[in-house]
Amino acid sequence: MTEPDFPVARFAAGPKIREWSRKHGFSDWMVARILQLTDRPADVLEGLLHRPPRYLRANPLRASVEEVLSRLEAKNFSLARNELDPNILKLRQAPISPGATIEHMQGLTTPQDLASASAPLALGAQPGDIVADLAAAPGVKTLHVAGDLAGGGLRERGAIIAVEPDADRMRALRFNLERCGATSVVMRNHTAQELPGKAWADRVLLDAPCTGEGTIPKDKNRRHGKPEEVTAMAALQRELVDAADRILKPGGTLVYATCTFAPEENEAQVSRLVGKGYRVEPLGFDRVASVPLVPGVTQWPGLELDPSVARARHFLPGVHPTLGFFVAKLTKRERAI
Amino acid sequence: MRQANLEEETAVLGFLEAMEKGLSMKVLSGGALGVVERDGIQFAVLTSQALLSLPQDLLAGAEAAGLPLGVLEGDGFHLDLQGAALVAVHTKAQTCRVTEQAAKLFLYGRNVLGDSVVWHEPGLKRGDACIVCNGRGESLGLGVVVGPFKGMREAVKPVQDLGTYLRDQDE
Structure with missing residues (x-):
């Protein structure tokens, strides 16, 4: 793994941040950094402590969202639709775990955070596309893309190459895609860097392995992150980005999240x-x-950032009813004539 | 991952046509048949010609691909969970329907009692494989008929059920 060519920025943590971090078991360096991203620090701190609403997504390969709503409401689930993705349903009330319903076992639904749906939404896969999903497990976004390849029908047109290096996570990927009836996915158990070939994908989805700070509201273990973890992840992400660049066709779309x-x-x-x-x-x-999404930062100590990265967006817990998430959509330039 | 050869295709289509004439066309529905080998088992999978037309180096060595319909063994073919789900959409052949309570129990790997069967294909007899469905006719999994479709005795012994997706992931 190569070292990144930038340091990990640190900000002074004032007494209030240190006190808050101590009280809630956070690394204060991490909290000080997160608060640089928002003009609503109190909301974000509150959001880091509480799990956001849970969501599930109706699987268009199996059923319409109306059918899913009807079946789950008959079982006393209370669900709400949203403006971002019509297939995502917010769980307002769940008499049992949604994963224990027959609808889940039949692949009519799958759990998916609203923020994470933004990556396949931005990707905008079309029937007939060849798509690469470079960090695919557990397959929720892969399935979302498969649904898009079906273009509103029940059968996909096109193909997805889904890569997952971890054998256990590969198993979860395989189970989820099978349960949900996807026919268009090839699952490969190796790293994205090992994918063969050049310029064969119309679209690439890279929801990269990361330090997972955005999942703190549901995973307290993430509260104790270390700067060197950011450094290591950034180095891995560079390799994955290079792999994505290699396989994407000129003119193709890359979503980095x-x-x-x-x-x-x-x-x-x-x-x-x-x-x-x-x-x-x-x-x-x-x-x-x-609530407006938060633009990507263009100023950060130690980084030289192109102003256009402001078109990327952050979801912030406490500001948005989701976990933390980052998403950017990029187009690869056409070959020079 | 590769395209199914003639023998493999014949085994799958022959199995479906033996269940009901015209069933193979409905199940495949314009898709293509592929074969994935994993752990020494050959899975017949439903996929698309677009996927099978991908460069060979993207298909070779795949851990999985397409939707597994069942397992190829010798000259024969055996239906799997997702194959059963697709079949049950198009035919009542070799199916039985069970009460809501029996459906829940079946999904936890329990057997089906005779009185819990609300409908069954008239031709089903002891020793036959069958697709166990809920009241809507949706497949819950596969079983073997082991007793009469009445009374409090075991009628269908479970072989594979959709609950496996939860149980196996929890391991």
């Missing part, structure tokens, strides 16, 4: 792609639950 806040893992990777000739595109949506 993580579930962390760290600009070294987010905006820095996007900016590096801009340096390779990519263009950062608007996502095609700009708010969730009527």
Whole structure:
């Protein structure tokens, strides 16, 4: 793994941040950094402590969202639709775990955070596309893309190459895609860097492995992150970005996403792609639950960031009713004539 | 991952046509048949010609691909969970339907009692494989008929059920 060519920025943690971090068991360096991303620090701190609403997604390969709503409401589930993705349903009331319903076992539904749906939404896969999903397990986003390949029907057109290096996570990927009836996915158990060939994918989804700061509200273990973890992840992400760049066709679309806040893992990777000739595109949506998403940062100590990375977006817990998430949509330049 | 050869295709289509004439066309529905080998087992999978047309180096060595319909063994073919789910959409052949309570129990790997069967294909007899469905006719899994479709004795012994997706992931 190569070292990144930037340091991990640190900010002074004042007494209030140190006190809050001690009280709630956070690394204060991490909290000080997260608060640089928002003008609503109190909301974000509150959001880090509480799990956001849970969501599930109706699987269009199996049933319409109306049918899923009807079946689950008959079992006393209370669900709400949203403006970002019509197939995502917010769980307002669940008499049993949604994963224990026959609808889940039949693949009519799958759990998916609303923020994470933004990555396949931004990707915008079309029937007939060849798509690469470079960190695919557990397959929720892969399934979302498969649904898009079906273009509103029940059978996909096109193909997805889904890569997952971890054998246990590969098993979860395989089970989820089988349960949900996907026919268009090839699952490969190796790293993205080992994918063969050049310029064969119309679209690449890279929801990169990351330090996972955005999942703190549901995973307390993430509260004790260390700066060197950001450094290590940023190095891995560079390799994955290079793999994505190699397999993407000129003119193709790359969506880069993580579930962390760290600009070294987010905006820095996007900016590096801009340096390779990519263009950062608007996502095609700009708010969730009527609250505007937060633009990518363009100023961060130790990083030289292209101004266009402001078109990327952050979901912030406490500001948005989701876990933390970062998403950027990029277009690879056509070959020079 | 590769395209099914003639013998493999014949085994799958022949199995489906033996269940009901015209069933193979409905199940495949314009898709293509592929074969994935994993742990020494050959899985017949439903997929698309677009996927099978991918460069060979993307298909070779795949851990999985397409939707597994069942297992190829010798000259024969055996239906799997997802194959059964697709079949039950298109035919009542070799199916039985069970009460809601029996459906829940079946999904936890329990057997089906005779009185819990609300409908069964008239031709089903002891020793036959059958697709166990809920009241809507949706497949819950596969079983073997072991007793009469009435009374409090075991009628269908479970072989494979959709609950496996939860139980196996929890391991």
